[in-house]
Amino acid sequence: MTTQKYKDMVEQRTKMTLQEWTEQSEVKEKDIYRFLHNLKGTAGTVGLPDVEQFAEDTLPYFMESSLKSWSVEEWGDYLYPLIPLFNVHSLAASSSVKALDKKGPAETLTQNDILLIDDDVELVAYLKESLERQNYYVSIALSAERGLKIFYETKPDLILLDILLPDKSGIEVLNQIIGKAKKERIPIIIISGEYSKATQMQAYSLGVMDFLPKPVDIDLFLVLIKNRFQLKREWQESIIVDDLTGAFNRKHFNQVMKQLIGDFKRTNRVFSLALIDLDYFKNVNDTYGHLIGDEVLQGFSELVKNSIRLEDTFCRYGGEEFAVFLPHTDAESAMLVIQRIQERFAATDFFAKNEIFHVTISSGISEVTDAENIADKLIEEADQALYASKHAGRNQTTLYSDHLSTTKKHSVLNVIVVDDDTLIRRIVTSQFAIWEPENIAEVKVSSYANGLDFLQSDWYAVDEKYIILLDGVMPDLDGVEVLERIRKTYPEVNILVIMLTGRNNQADIVHALQMGADDYVVKPVHMPELLSRIERLAHRFLF
The missing domain is CATH 3.30.70.270 (Reverse transcriptase/Diguanylate cyclase domain)
Known part of the structure; x- marks a missing residue:
């Protein structure tokens, strides 16, 4: 299905919803909130930037938790200006859904993996977005425990570490990982609001490469990261022996x-x-x-x-x-x-x-x-x-x-989309249906309209692997509640969870990462980037 057809579907669904509401005496505020929330993510995904912006600007006027009901006259003043926007043709607009080669995503991320250990959520989200624009892949840990787990399981190429963490200090984390990081030649950069001379001296004496005070100058920061990866590549090119094992590399x-x-x-x-x-x-x-x-x-x-x-x-x-x-x-x-x-x-x-x-x-x-x-x-x-x-x-x-x-390696990856937005589910599942990631023999794709249907289904098999795309805001049972039940019920080793979240939902990001989400993607969804991210995550735990 072409991007234009998706745009037409968004327009038809929007007009149909508003028409149905005009025939009702009142509309619940939480329904208006969900309508705008879904419209924001969907419009951005299919390439309707004006509609996306309208939904984003209007969303703060409504609350999901409100019990208030709105009359046609009340909500109409906010939502009727939406209709003409579908007829606006912007030369600057470009579709977020791009054609994909059957062999994989049209755009791929580089092999530079960064582990960011910091509980300052606003800074974490900003740095993640800034770094991923430069084609780095960023894993996030909001606590020392989570950071250590990711460090040992994934062996990142570079670590960004805060000194003040909720469960233990960054210095304690340093003491635990510095030996292995040195052997694997993983640079560590401290980013912290605690930058006394004594703290900096202690960090440098332990072996960190750089110490950056907060607030961070993003331009200098990105140049520094690029510089450190160039240096790391030079190290790797000059070394042929693996430090940990003594084997050749x-x-x-x-x-x-x-x-x-x-x-x-x-x-x-x-x-x-x-x-x-x-x-x-x-x-x-x-x-x-x-x-x-x-x-x-x-x-x-x-x-x-x-x-x-x-x-x-x-x-x-x-x-x-x-x-x-x-x-x-x-x-x-x-x-x-x-x-x-x-x-x-x-x-x-x-x-x-x-x-x-x-x-x-x-x-x-x-x-x-x-x-x-x-x-x-x-x-x-x-x-x-x-x-x-x-x-x-x-x-x-x-x-x-x-x-x-004649017997192809049968590595099966189950991709499950849980989102109450019908169009988002259709877009994502249709793209995965033609996706053929390297070294994965089969991709099984399924979707659910809400968290309750998903949890009550017979979706899990003991010997298979899963990546779950989970919308953060859904009726009845939101994404974080679904995530919590997944982590309590099923072995984490077999399931990776990516949360789909609105740009401003920092609290949702915090809660999701604390509950064990492996990553998050901000709506509107950019499909090539999402596929690259999922392929990287898949190879992390399939092979």
């Missing part, structure tokens, strides 16, 4: 792959690639803590380095996933090496909380051949074999074979 992985393929093309000498993943590693972090998780990664790395030859190359591919290059080695021989590592690691004792626990690995192996001597293809084959090991129960090694290529 992804940069060196790419270099070795290029060298081995070049050698194969010249000499026809085979080599094998093994991708290895620690089984249920998130459970280790959740159960014993991230410091113990780091010890497990380090223990595994030491074992591998002591089990391979000098000519082999061991790399940390990402997170808890590793890779081993075995030159002059066919797949069958490589399998013997990896299985020996697998058996030794499964027998390794780890100690935490006065108990012994064990961790296993799954792996997949591919071998370079005449037909498939391309790096991406070799990695894809090893990844398919690794997935086969996981699917078969983990703690095993699988060799790639042609029959695996």
Whole structure:
């Protein structure tokens, strides 16, 4: 459906609503509020900026909690001027719903992830919006506890941290994360209204890169962030060893792959690639803590380095996933090496909380051949074999074979839209219906008109993953109440929640983030940006 058709639908629905109200003796104020609230988000989304602005300007005259009823004469003075706006053609207006390539969003965010830990909601919202205009992705934590959780689970590229937090001080947070942040080369910038000389000296002595006093000069701030990411890229380009594990990093992985393929093309000498993943590693972090998780990664790395030859190359591919290059080695021989590592690691004792626990690995192996001597293809084959090991129960090694290529990795992502605005639901679900994000085999899309219908439905399956787009303002049961029930009832590891909120609803943003929302998007919804955001979140917990 074209954008113009959506505009026509908004106009028809608006006129129909007003016509129905003129036939009633009175209209409840809360109904007028919801009408304007929905119109504001929908009009902006489909490209009716004048209508959006009218709804935004008129909304403050009405309250959702009011019990007052309005006569036609009363509400008509506010709402009838809305009708002519649908006929205004503005050359500056452009649709927020853009055509999407079937392979994914038309616009993508860069790979620079920023974690912002601060309970100053107005500042947080402003910085988030400013940074995301520069194509950074921003995760928000309004407390130290939430910030630590996001830090350990996502490994951001840069951290913005306030000193004064509701549950513990920023200095305490610094003491907890600075060691890992240094090893991972994650810059930390303090932004705080508490900027005494003693506080700044303490922060710098702990290892922060910059200390910015509030209020923030946004122009200088954005230039500083850009500068720090440039510096970070220079660090990364000069380093080939992962500090935490001692394995080579992804940069060196790419270099070795290029060298081995070049050698194969010249000499026809085979080599094998093994991708290895620690089984249920998130459970280790959740159960014993991230410091113990780091010890497990380090223990595994030491074992591998002591089990391979000098000519082999061991790399940390990402997170808890590793890779081993075995030159002059066919797949069958490589399998013997990896299985020996697998058996030794499964027998390794780890100690935490006065108990012994064990961790296993799954792996997949591919071998370079005449037909498939391309790096991406070799990695894809090893990844398919690794997935086969996981699917078969983990703690095993699988060799790639042609029959695996016929079984696509079946990663399913459920996207659920809960919004009382029919048109918003239709727009969003129609866009997701043609969305084909990379490395996700299937996207299932469903929608609900209100929170109660959603919660009472049979929407949840234990082994599947979900991203829920949840409107903040809905009749009967608002979005924050729905979010609260989701977090109390279902495991957080399987469900990501994005709140859809009005631009001025700062209190809703605070409450939603405190209740466990993973992100929020301000209406009007810009679909390419929303798809990019969801794809990033999906890969964060699917892979």
